[in-house]
Amino acid sequence: MVKLIRTLADHGDDVSCCAFSSSHLATCSLDKTIRLYSLSDFSELPHSPLKFHTYAVHCCCFSPSGHILASCSTDGTTVLWSAHSGQSLTVMEQPGGSPVRVCRFSPDSAYLASGAADGSIVLWNAQSYKLYRCGGVKDGSLVACAFSPDGSLLVTGSSGGDLTVWDDRMRCLHSEKAHDLGVTCCDFSPRPLSGGEQGLQFYQLASCGQDCEIKLWVVSFTRVLGFELKYKSTLRGHCAPVLACAFSHNGQMLVSGSVDKSVIIYDIGTQSALHTLTQHTSNTAGSMSDQQKQLIEDWSEEDVSTWLHAQGLEELVGVFQMNNIDGKELLHLTKESLAGDLKIESLGLRSKVLRSIEELKTRMDSLSSGIPDEFICPITRELMKDPIIASDGYSYEREAMESWVRKKKRTSPMTNLVLPSLVLTPNRTLKMAINRWLETHQK
Template sequence: MMKLIYTLADHSDDVNYCALSSSCLATCSMDKTIRLYSLNNFSELSYSPLRGHTYAVHCCCFSSSGNILASCSTDGTTVLWDTQNGQRLAVLEQPSDSPVRVCQFSPDSTYLVSGAADGTVVLWNVESLRLYRSGSVKDGSLVACAFAPNGNFFVTGSSCGDLTIWDDKMRCLYNEKAHDLGVTCCDFSSLPVSDGEQGSRYFRMASCGQDNQIKLWLFSFADYLGAELKYKCTLSGHSAPVLACAFSYDGQMLVSGSVDKSVIIHETKTGNILHTLTRHTRYVTTCAFAPDALLLATGSMDKTVSIWQFDQDQHFAGSGLEDKPKMSVENWSEEEVSAWLCAQGLKDLVECFKTNNIDGKELLSLTKESLTSDLKIDGYSYEKEAMENWISKKRRSSPMTNLPLQSLVLTPNRTLKMAISRWLETQQKYNETT
């Protein structure tokens, strides 16, 4: 069962996009503003709305830590904001000055992609705030973008209906005609899956379009073979163009919003419709799940954003977790463990896990003691300022254990907590059903 718990009606024009971090909801609108709300009580933050764009804001997204928000606009810019105080950090101007329709961070927030109406796509280096690479599609506007969970590839969707795979060097690796009348949105599930027919490993990807369809794809990749999309199935339910789609944080549900004013939630594994929501009175333009909770936000041309909460027990009862997720994790390869780490915002641990040959079976057996003794991960959290001061004095060991630091990259504790919470929740449900 799903319950509407809040309706936000602060925008004065169409809501174009919404995004959630572990603590905030961001919405953007044709009214040129971005608004931010606390997930604790859905009160608007004191520094909201964010103003600075001179035309409609089409898309917004959070960095993996949630500390930076990116927004893009018809004014040809992508703006980075500090979510702690609402200050503008940078204004990234699309080289062609074309209206920017979509922006997305890579899983570790090293890069930011911006796609424009003239088909140009730019990969920005977030640390230096400089253009890293650029390219363009042959035809149409870029209106959709999603990073693969491993962070090495991303997919763009165009108004001409093409899905294009790019690597992190901006090389075009693959192109697929996906939707006859144009792609509107695409998204990746963060967890790898198996294709029962061939026993191969993939990531699920969803796309939707003006042809009223939602398509599921299997995304495969290899460093020496590139990447490709394999069509899996089409989900039914909408009677008009589908404008938005998004996976739940565990990949078990896919939500979509349509011109038919409805929101449909499918069970990913079976394609069955779990819920149909008809709260909005005009086109549903955006939908997004929270990254670590059973919470859903939907936005519409009716100028409102609806917040929905799931009944947790019912969700798990029909979610497919009874199919023993522990066993599927046990079969993960080292590459799939690395992809999972990247999807959780823990990319700096990948090299350590690879060096120690951590596959799915090893991952399940890890304990705090083995993290400390074998992988040299001390398991402690520190205040950011104190740790930065420690490192600035050229200390290269843990303050608590005196073990050598494998990396000087600081990972926000919020990200680590989120990953651990997801993991424990999955294993708890597995234990309850066995």
């Protein structure tokens, strides 16, 4: 029996990741914050939300002891926090400043891995906070990683579709194309498989991707005989890209979440679906649907205040409350009304409010049209026809990005960081996905 215990709706934007410790739940979001909850009653802790990142937070994870929380962001940093006090312990900057997509602690808490949009993977010493080893992949951004239960292996997954296996010295042991349109997540079963010879460890690995599939793999490794990755089987059930997968603590179940708005729990022994959860009313990825658009128009004044906090505009909460600005009024604010009616004198503040409102409207418009958000160019906010990958790891419409560069903008449109290169690489897998979507949805 699976039942809903609690719904948490404190973030002001898409929730990108969740993580458990023995006593806490952590969630992170595109609203730049990390929130912490007590598992005893799911109340938010006094020092939550945690704020440092200047761009979207993509991933968070606890150390095995649960004392330290790591978070990583588009701003190119990985931050370590005290889970009990919320104090920032250190800030680790990814080499090159590339947006960091994923972070994971090793089982013994000695190391923290961080993977970035430029394909780099860094192993940090979690005690000294110094860079220990690093590596990289050539095809795509690193979006997933997982340590084997004994910490001897690290597996990374890329947006190019590859699973890459590294040893504890960050030497590449193996790389294999696993998912056609890109890997989205991977996870090791916490318990080794039985039947291995002396000195030979067998582990089960799960991966999922944009191809709507979950794949199971068997990993074997010994320093004498070497490494082997064998495909075992495919779990199906989702009809859209699968964004996340995770084993239960005993390795007997696997859970997956998909863009099709469902969560499926599988029995690993029989490889059959035990439960399908369909309570989500928006994509599990967190995209904003027509229903959410209606909810924004129905926002209360308190909801607008929460949104202002999430945008870093706390100083305007009093002004908005004094003028009874609710969701409908928010969507109709103009530069004239901000200056004249709300008496906001700062040009910078007015501009920031308008930009935030335009981002809200743009996301509503693109998603209400039914077009997947990953098919929308971040610059034009229109369906891409000739998508390319820039050196920041993001995809754009070629003409729009070329125009951006011609205007002598050497910075990324998404991260505002300096682009390490102006080379634009055709994103053929994304173009194929867009063409497939067009064939299905445009008759």
